Amino acid sequence: KQEVTQIPAALSVPEGENLVLNCSFTDSAIYNLQWFRQDPGKGLTSLLLIQSSQREQTSGRLNASLDKSSGRSTLYIAASQPGDSATYLCAVITGNQFYFGTGTSLTVIP
């Protein structure tokens, strides 16, 4: 069964810092990988989708990379802002199932 791990579980950084969130998975036979953010009491908001044939995707200050062979993805956030404070989750898609990590809780300190 696919296992998805996100490290660290929590991260606190000063405003303006660049940061990297990590996601690892055990089965490299994935279809896609998707990054989400979740604000307290809210649903998940899609940030980036990386298809298995892609190495990275960019949206604004966000850049996600995918290395299937090593079972890893990273989410790079440039010039962090207090509004980036949220929980970030990655999910890998194998077959018809999405396997979620437990998330990294990010706090950006003004």
Add this chain to the structure above:
Amino acid sequence: GAGVSQSPSNKVTEKGKDVELRCDPISGHTALYWYRQSLGQGLEFLIYFQGNSAPDKSGLPSDRFSAERTGGSVSTLTIQRTQQEDSAVYLCASSFAPPGELFFGEGSRLTVL
């Protein structure tokens, strides 16, 4: 609609009562998922619908839980004889098939007293 819509947003019920949670997916999305998120926990898969295929019910925690999807669109998750451990946020998500980008609703927060 523009996004995935869920109702009610909040539901408080007494132990033993039945509840129904509704999900209206994005128009044209053939795949629909239900997840449960307990306080401070990760997402727990409940059930998956894809077009007219038989649903994948492998995540339903007990036979008190059931779900249906009518006309390939709106879905209803029903919990019978609710228990306190059913208290959680129930999240619905939809995508084009084969599994593409997944979009979530805001969730239905269920509290069982």
